[in-house]
Amino acid sequence: xxxxxxxxxxxxxxxxxxxxxxxxxxxxxxxxxxxxxxxxxxxxxxxxxxxxxxxxxxxxxxxxxxxxxxxxxxxxxxxxxxxxxxxxxxxxxxxxxxxxxxxxxxxxxxxxxxxxxxxxxxxxxxxxxxxxxxxxxxxxxxxxxxxxxxxxxxxxxxxxxxxxxxxxxxxxxxxxxxxxxxxxxxxxxxxxxxxxxxxxxxxxxxxxxxxxxxxxxxxxxxxxxxxxxxxxxxxxxxxxxxxxxxxxx
Amino acid sequence: xxxxxxxxxxxxxxxxxxxxxxxxxxxxxxxxxxxxxxxxxxxxxxxxxxxxxxxxxxxxxxxxxxxxxxxxxxxxxxxxxxxxxxxxxxxxxxxxxx
Numbered sequence: 001x002x003x004x005x006x007x008x009x010x011x012x013x014x015x016x017x018x019x020x021x022x023x024x025x026x027x028x029x030x031x032x033x034x035x036x037x038x039x040x041x042x043x044x045x046x047x048x049x050x051x052x053x054x055x056x057x058x059x060x061x062x063x064x065x066x067x068x069x070x071x072x073x074x075x076x077x078x079x080x081x082x083x084x085x086x087x088x089x090x091x092x093x094x095x096x097x098x099x100x101x102x103x104x105x106x107x108x109x110x111x112x113x114x115x116x117x118x119x120x121x122x123x124x125x126x127x128x129x130x131x132x133x134x135x136x137x138x139x140x141x142x143x144x145x146x147x148x149x150x151x152x153x154x155x156x157x158x159x160x161x162x163x164x165x166x167x168x169x170x171x172x173x174x175x176x177x178x179x180x181x182x183x184x185x186x187x188x189x190x191x192x193x194x195x196x197x198x199x200x201x202x203x204x205x206x207x208x209x210x211x212x213x214x215x216x217x218x219x220x221x222x223x224x225x226x227x228x229x230x231x232x233x234x235x236x237x238x239x240x241x242x243x244x245x246x247x248x249x
Numbered sequence: 250x251x252x253x254x255x256x257x258x259x260x261x262x263x264x265x266x267x268x269x270x271x272x273x274x275x276x277x278x279x280x281x282x283x284x285x286x287x288x289x290x291x292x293x294x295x296x297x298x299x300x301x302x303x304x305x306x307x308x309x310x311x312x313x314x315x316x317x318x319x320x321x322x323x324x325x326x327x328x329x330x331x332x333x334x335x336x337x338x339x340x341x342x343x344x345x346x347x
Contacts, residue, residue: 020272028265035257035294039301048299048307065308066315074312081316088323092330145319221319228326232333 061206063139070143071210075199079184082217085224086181092231093169102172115161126154134218138207144214148221155226168227177227180220184213257297263290277335281328288321 053065053073060068070078130147137143158164167173187209188199195202201209263286270283292314299310 017273020269023272024265024269027268028261031261031264032258035254035261039254039257042301047302047305049309050302050305050307053308066311069308069312070315074309077312077316081319084320085323088327091327143315145315225322228323231326231330 059203059206061201061203061208061210062137064137064141064143066141067137067143067210071213072201072206075188078217079181079188079199082181082184082220085221086177089177089224089227093227102167102170112161115157119157119161122157123154126150130154130218134214137214138211144217145221147218149225151218151222152225152229155222156229159226159230166226166230168223168230173223173227176219176223178220180213180216183216187213251303253297253300253303257294260290260293260295260297263287263293266290277332278329281325281332284328285321285325288317292317 050065053069056073057063057065057068060072062068062072130150133142133150134144134147135142137146155166159166168177191200191202192198267283267285267287267290270286271280274280274283295310295314295317299307301307
Protein backbone atom coordinates (compact mmCIF):
# COMPACT_ATOMS: atom_id res chain seq x y z
CA UNK A 1 0.00 0.00 0.00
CA UNK A 2 2.72 2.42 0.98
CA UNK A 3 4.63 1.89 -2.24
CA UNK A 4 1.89 3.53 -4.22
CA UNK A 5 1.37 6.39 -1.77
CA UNK A 6 2.00 9.69 -3.40
CA UNK A 7 1.47 12.49 -0.93
CA UNK A 8 4.18 14.93 -1.85
CA UNK A 9 4.52 18.65 -1.50
CA UNK A 10 5.60 20.68 -4.48
CA UNK A 11 9.33 20.75 -3.99
CA UNK A 12 11.14 23.97 -4.93
CA UNK A 13 13.47 24.08 -7.91
CA UNK A 14 16.55 24.59 -5.72
CA UNK A 15 17.89 21.46 -4.02
CA UNK A 16 17.52 22.33 -0.38
CA UNK A 17 18.98 19.15 1.12
CA UNK A 18 22.47 20.66 1.40
CA UNK A 19 21.05 23.65 3.27
CA UNK A 20 19.06 21.30 5.53
CA UNK A 21 22.18 19.26 6.22
CA UNK A 22 24.00 22.41 7.33
CA UNK A 23 21.00 23.39 9.48
CA UNK A 24 20.81 20.01 11.22
CA UNK A 25 24.57 19.92 11.80
CA UNK A 26 24.28 23.38 13.39
CA UNK A 27 21.39 22.22 15.59
CA UNK A 28 23.33 19.11 16.62
CA UNK A 29 26.45 21.20 17.35
CA UNK A 30 24.48 23.66 19.48
CA UNK A 31 22.83 20.86 21.48
CA UNK A 32 26.18 19.11 21.87
CA UNK A 33 27.78 22.30 23.20
CA UNK A 34 24.92 22.81 25.68
CA UNK A 35 25.12 19.20 26.87
CA UNK A 36 28.88 19.28 27.39
CA UNK A 37 28.62 22.61 29.23
CA UNK A 38 25.98 21.18 31.57
CA UNK A 39 27.97 18.00 32.17
CA UNK A 40 31.14 19.96 32.88
CA UNK A 41 29.36 22.42 35.18
CA UNK A 42 27.74 19.92 37.55
CA UNK A 43 30.71 17.47 37.47
CA UNK A 44 28.48 14.44 38.09
CA UNK A 45 27.29 15.66 41.49
CA UNK A 46 23.77 16.40 40.35
CA UNK A 47 21.49 13.55 41.39
CA UNK A 48 18.25 15.12 40.17
CA UNK A 49 15.23 14.16 42.24
CA UNK A 50 16.57 10.71 43.12
CA UNK A 51 17.19 11.45 46.84
CA UNK A 52 13.70 12.91 47.24
CA UNK A 53 12.14 9.83 45.66
CA UNK A 54 14.20 7.35 47.68
CA UNK A 55 13.30 9.19 50.90
CA UNK A 56 9.56 9.03 50.19
CA UNK A 57 9.44 5.61 48.53
CA UNK A 58 7.90 4.03 51.66
CA UNK A 59 4.95 6.41 51.45
CA UNK A 60 4.10 5.33 47.90
CA UNK A 61 2.91 1.76 48.53
CA UNK A 62 5.28 0.26 45.94
CA UNK A 63 9.02 -0.34 46.02
CA UNK A 64 9.87 0.28 42.36
CA UNK A 65 10.79 3.98 42.10
CA UNK A 66 9.59 4.32 38.48
CA UNK A 67 6.16 2.91 39.36
CA UNK A 68 6.08 5.14 42.43
CA UNK A 69 6.68 8.21 40.25
CA UNK A 70 4.22 7.11 37.57
CA UNK A 71 1.29 6.17 39.76
CA UNK A 72 1.78 8.06 42.98
CA UNK A 73 4.07 11.10 42.95
CA UNK A 74 3.19 12.07 39.38
CA UNK A 75 -0.12 10.26 38.98
CA UNK A 76 -1.45 13.26 37.04
CA UNK A 77 0.88 12.39 34.17
CA UNK A 78 -0.40 8.86 33.91
CA UNK A 79 -4.02 10.02 34.14
CA UNK A 80 -3.52 12.50 31.30
CA UNK A 81 -1.54 9.93 29.31
CA UNK A 82 -4.43 7.48 29.44
CA UNK A 83 -6.73 10.34 28.45
CA UNK A 84 -4.53 11.18 25.44
CA UNK A 85 -4.57 7.54 24.34
CA UNK A 86 -8.36 7.51 24.61
CA UNK A 87 -8.68 10.76 22.64
CA UNK A 88 -6.55 9.33 19.82
CA UNK A 89 -8.64 6.16 19.76
CA UNK A 90 -11.83 8.26 19.63
CA UNK A 91 -10.39 10.32 16.81
CA UNK A 92 -9.53 7.24 14.77
CA UNK A 93 -12.33 4.77 15.37
CA UNK A 94 -15.26 5.23 13.04
CA UNK A 95 -18.47 5.42 15.03
CA UNK A 96 -20.47 2.79 13.31
CA UNK A 97 -21.83 -0.73 13.68
CA UNK A 98 -21.87 -0.68 17.45
CA UNK A 99 -24.57 -3.35 17.60
CA UNK A 100 -22.26 -6.02 16.20
CA UNK A 101 -20.87 -8.53 18.71
CA UNK A 102 -17.65 -7.70 20.53
CA UNK A 103 -15.88 -10.87 19.54
CA UNK A 104 -16.40 -12.87 16.38
CA UNK A 105 -14.83 -16.05 15.15
CA UNK A 106 -14.27 -16.09 11.41
CA UNK A 107 -14.22 -19.39 9.59
CA UNK A 108 -11.27 -19.20 7.25
CA UNK A 109 -11.07 -21.67 4.42
CA UNK A 110 -7.33 -21.32 3.80
CA UNK A 111 -5.53 -21.03 7.10
CA UNK A 112 -2.02 -19.70 7.38
CA UNK A 113 -0.54 -22.66 9.23
CA UNK A 114 2.55 -20.90 10.53
CA UNK A 115 0.64 -17.93 11.92
CA UNK A 116 -2.13 -19.96 13.52
CA UNK A 117 0.34 -22.38 15.09
CA UNK A 118 2.45 -19.48 16.33
CA UNK A 119 -0.63 -17.85 17.81
CA UNK A 120 -1.68 -21.07 19.52
CA UNK A 121 1.73 -21.41 21.17
CA UNK A 122 2.53 -17.80 21.93
CA UNK A 123 -0.81 -16.27 22.96
CA UNK A 124 -1.22 -18.17 26.27
CA UNK A 125 2.41 -17.54 27.21
CA UNK A 126 1.98 -13.83 26.45
CA UNK A 127 -1.13 -13.61 28.64
CA UNK A 128 0.68 -15.25 31.54
CA UNK A 129 3.77 -13.08 31.09
CA UNK A 130 1.66 -9.91 30.88
CA UNK A 131 0.03 -10.84 34.18
CA UNK A 132 3.49 -11.35 35.66
CA UNK A 133 4.71 -7.97 34.33
CA UNK A 134 1.67 -6.24 35.80
CA UNK A 135 2.31 -7.81 39.19
CA UNK A 136 6.08 -7.27 39.02
CA UNK A 137 5.59 -3.54 38.38
CA UNK A 138 5.23 -2.97 42.12
CA UNK A 139 8.82 -3.89 42.95
CA UNK A 140 10.84 -4.15 39.73
CA UNK A 141 10.67 -2.91 36.14
CA UNK A 142 7.27 -3.69 34.68
CA UNK A 143 3.77 -2.36 35.02
CA UNK A 144 0.59 -1.56 33.16
CA UNK A 145 2.10 -0.16 29.98
CA UNK A 146 4.52 -2.99 29.41
CA UNK A 147 1.81 -5.57 30.09
CA UNK A 148 -0.62 -3.72 27.84
CA UNK A 149 1.91 -3.48 25.03
CA UNK A 150 2.60 -7.22 25.25
CA UNK A 151 -1.08 -8.10 25.17
CA UNK A 152 -1.61 -5.72 22.26
CA UNK A 153 1.21 -7.51 20.44
CA UNK A 154 -0.58 -10.81 21.04
CA UNK A 155 -3.81 -9.37 19.68
CA UNK A 156 -1.98 -8.07 16.60
CA UNK A 157 -0.85 -11.66 16.03
CA UNK A 158 -4.45 -12.77 16.48
CA UNK A 159 -5.58 -10.12 14.03
CA UNK A 160 -2.98 -11.19 11.48
CA UNK A 161 -3.94 -14.84 11.61
CA UNK A 162 -7.50 -13.87 10.61
CA UNK A 163 -9.17 -16.40 12.87
CA UNK A 164 -10.78 -13.93 15.24
CA UNK A 165 -12.13 -10.47 14.69
CA UNK A 166 -12.72 -7.95 17.41
CA UNK A 167 -15.27 -5.24 16.84
CA UNK A 168 -13.68 -2.22 18.48
CA UNK A 169 -16.79 -0.09 18.13
CA UNK A 170 -19.07 -2.44 20.06
CA UNK A 171 -20.47 -1.36 23.39
CA UNK A 172 -18.27 -3.86 25.24
CA UNK A 173 -15.12 -2.49 23.58
CA UNK A 174 -16.13 1.08 24.37
CA UNK A 175 -16.71 0.21 28.02
CA UNK A 176 -13.31 -1.49 28.25
CA UNK A 177 -11.59 1.44 26.47
CA UNK A 178 -12.85 4.03 28.94
CA UNK A 179 -12.61 1.68 31.94
CA UNK A 180 -9.18 2.81 33.13
CA UNK A 181 -9.91 6.52 32.79
CA UNK A 182 -13.23 6.15 34.63
CA UNK A 183 -11.63 4.12 37.44
CA UNK A 184 -8.69 6.53 37.67
CA UNK A 185 -10.89 9.64 37.84
CA UNK A 186 -13.31 7.98 40.27
CA UNK A 187 -10.52 7.01 42.65
CA UNK A 188 -8.88 10.42 42.26
CA UNK A 189 -12.00 12.42 43.02
CA UNK A 190 -13.11 10.05 45.79
CA UNK A 191 -9.76 10.73 47.45
CA UNK A 192 -10.57 14.46 47.52
CA UNK A 193 -13.42 13.55 49.87
CA UNK A 194 -11.44 11.09 51.99
CA UNK A 195 -7.94 12.55 51.98
CA UNK A 196 -8.43 16.19 51.07
CA UNK A 197 -6.62 16.38 47.73
CA UNK A 198 -6.72 14.79 44.29
CA UNK A 199 -4.92 11.43 43.90
CA UNK A 200 -3.39 11.40 47.38
CA UNK A 201 -3.57 7.75 48.33
CA UNK A 202 -4.09 6.80 51.96
CA UNK A 203 -0.97 5.01 53.20
CA UNK A 204 -2.69 1.73 54.07
CA UNK A 205 -4.43 1.29 50.71
CA UNK A 206 -1.97 2.87 48.30
CA UNK A 207 -0.51 -0.42 47.05
CA UNK A 208 -3.98 -1.87 46.50
CA UNK A 209 -5.27 1.24 44.72
CA UNK A 210 -2.22 1.36 42.46
CA UNK A 211 -2.72 -2.31 41.55
CA UNK A 212 -6.40 -1.68 40.79
CA UNK A 213 -5.61 1.31 38.55
CA UNK A 214 -2.81 -0.58 36.82
CA UNK A 215 -5.03 -3.60 36.11
CA UNK A 216 -7.73 -1.43 34.55
CA UNK A 217 -5.06 0.51 32.64
CA UNK A 218 -3.66 -2.75 31.22
CA UNK A 219 -7.06 -3.71 29.81
CA UNK A 220 -7.69 -0.27 28.31
CA UNK A 221 -4.18 0.11 26.89
CA UNK A 222 -4.34 -3.33 25.29
CA UNK A 223 -7.62 -2.52 23.61
CA UNK A 224 -6.48 0.98 22.62
CA UNK A 225 -3.23 -0.17 21.02
CA UNK A 226 -4.90 -3.11 19.26
CA UNK A 227 -7.64 -0.84 17.90
CA UNK A 228 -5.02 1.66 16.70
CA UNK A 229 -3.32 -1.18 14.83
CA UNK A 230 -6.55 -2.46 13.32
CA UNK A 231 -7.67 1.04 12.37
CA UNK A 232 -5.40 1.00 9.32
CA UNK A 233 -7.16 -2.02 7.88
CA UNK A 234 -10.59 -0.72 8.92
CA UNK A 235 -9.97 2.80 7.64
CA UNK A 236 -8.82 1.45 4.29
CA UNK A 237 -12.10 -0.42 3.77
CA UNK A 238 -14.34 2.35 5.02
CA UNK A 239 -12.57 5.03 3.00
CA UNK A 240 -13.07 3.00 -0.16
CA UNK A 241 -16.81 2.69 0.53
CA UNK A 242 -16.94 6.38 1.46
CA UNK A 243 -15.45 7.24 -1.89
CA UNK A 244 -18.02 5.11 -3.66
CA UNK A 245 -20.79 7.00 -1.91
CA UNK A 246 -19.17 10.24 -2.89
CA UNK A 247 -18.99 9.34 -6.56
CA UNK A 248 -22.64 8.22 -6.54
CA UNK A 249 -23.69 11.60 -5.16
CA UNK B 250 34.02 10.78 29.59
CA UNK B 251 31.36 8.59 31.12
CA UNK B 252 29.13 6.14 29.28
CA UNK B 253 26.11 8.30 30.12
CA UNK B 254 27.65 11.19 28.18
CA UNK B 255 28.27 8.85 25.25
CA UNK B 256 24.60 7.82 25.26
CA UNK B 257 23.52 11.45 25.51
CA UNK B 258 25.64 12.36 22.48
CA UNK B 259 24.25 9.36 20.58
CA UNK B 260 20.75 10.60 21.45
CA UNK B 261 21.63 14.04 20.12
CA UNK B 262 22.95 12.47 16.91
CA UNK B 263 19.67 10.59 16.49
CA UNK B 264 17.77 13.83 17.08
CA UNK B 265 19.85 15.60 14.41
CA UNK B 266 19.32 12.74 11.92
CA UNK B 267 15.58 12.89 12.55
CA UNK B 268 15.59 16.68 12.19
CA UNK B 269 17.37 16.37 8.85
CA UNK B 270 14.79 13.79 7.76
CA UNK B 271 11.85 15.97 8.74
CA UNK B 272 13.21 18.93 6.80
CA UNK B 273 14.38 17.06 3.71
CA UNK B 274 11.80 14.30 3.23
CA UNK B 275 9.00 15.20 0.88
CA UNK B 276 6.86 12.18 1.60
CA UNK B 277 4.58 12.35 4.65
CA UNK B 278 5.39 8.75 5.61
CA UNK B 279 9.10 9.59 5.74
CA UNK B 280 8.37 12.72 7.74
CA UNK B 281 6.44 10.68 10.33
CA UNK B 282 9.28 8.15 10.54
CA UNK B 283 11.82 10.98 10.93
CA UNK B 284 9.73 12.52 13.72
CA UNK B 285 9.82 9.14 15.46
CA UNK B 286 13.61 9.00 15.12
CA UNK B 287 13.76 12.48 16.68
CA UNK B 288 11.55 11.27 19.54
CA UNK B 289 13.74 8.23 20.16
CA UNK B 290 16.77 10.54 20.29
CA UNK B 291 15.09 12.66 22.97
CA UNK B 292 14.16 9.55 24.98
CA UNK B 293 17.74 8.31 24.79
CA UNK B 294 19.03 11.70 25.92
CA UNK B 295 16.63 11.73 28.89
CA UNK B 296 17.61 8.21 29.93
CA UNK B 297 21.27 9.22 29.75
CA UNK B 298 20.46 12.31 31.87
CA UNK B 299 19.05 10.01 34.56
CA UNK B 300 22.56 8.76 35.24
CA UNK B 301 24.50 12.02 35.35
CA UNK B 302 25.79 11.00 38.75
CA UNK B 303 27.46 7.60 38.28
CA UNK B 304 26.28 6.37 41.68
CA UNK B 305 22.61 7.44 41.62
CA UNK B 306 19.92 6.67 39.04
CA UNK B 307 17.18 9.28 38.86
CA UNK B 308 13.85 7.46 38.30
CA UNK B 309 11.99 10.60 37.20
CA UNK B 310 13.32 10.72 33.59
CA UNK B 311 12.58 6.99 33.28
CA UNK B 312 8.94 7.64 34.19
CA UNK B 313 8.82 10.58 31.78
CA UNK B 314 10.18 8.43 28.94
CA UNK B 315 7.69 5.66 29.72
CA UNK B 316 4.88 8.20 29.44
CA UNK B 317 6.45 9.71 26.33
CA UNK B 318 6.67 6.38 24.49
CA UNK B 319 2.94 5.81 24.85
CA UNK B 320 2.15 9.36 23.71
CA UNK B 321 4.54 8.97 20.75
CA UNK B 322 2.82 5.74 19.70
CA UNK B 323 -0.59 7.40 19.93
CA UNK B 324 0.60 10.44 17.94
CA UNK B 325 2.19 8.25 15.27
CA UNK B 326 -0.99 6.21 14.91
CA UNK B 327 -3.04 9.39 14.50
CA UNK B 328 -0.59 10.80 11.94
CA UNK B 329 -0.53 7.57 9.92
CA UNK B 330 -4.31 7.40 9.93
CA UNK B 331 -4.58 10.97 8.70
CA UNK B 332 -2.02 10.15 6.00
CA UNK B 333 -4.07 7.18 4.78
CA UNK B 334 -7.23 9.31 4.77
CA UNK B 335 -5.53 12.07 2.78
CA UNK B 336 -4.28 9.46 0.33
CA UNK B 337 -7.80 8.12 -0.23
CA UNK B 338 -9.31 11.58 -0.64
CA UNK B 339 -6.50 12.44 -3.05
CA UNK B 340 -7.14 9.31 -5.09
CA UNK B 341 -10.89 9.86 -5.31
CA UNK B 342 -10.46 13.49 -6.39
CA UNK B 343 -8.01 12.38 -9.05
CA UNK B 344 -10.52 9.82 -10.33
CA UNK B 345 -13.22 12.46 -10.42
CA UNK B 346 -11.05 14.90 -12.37
CA UNK B 347 -10.45 12.20 -14.95
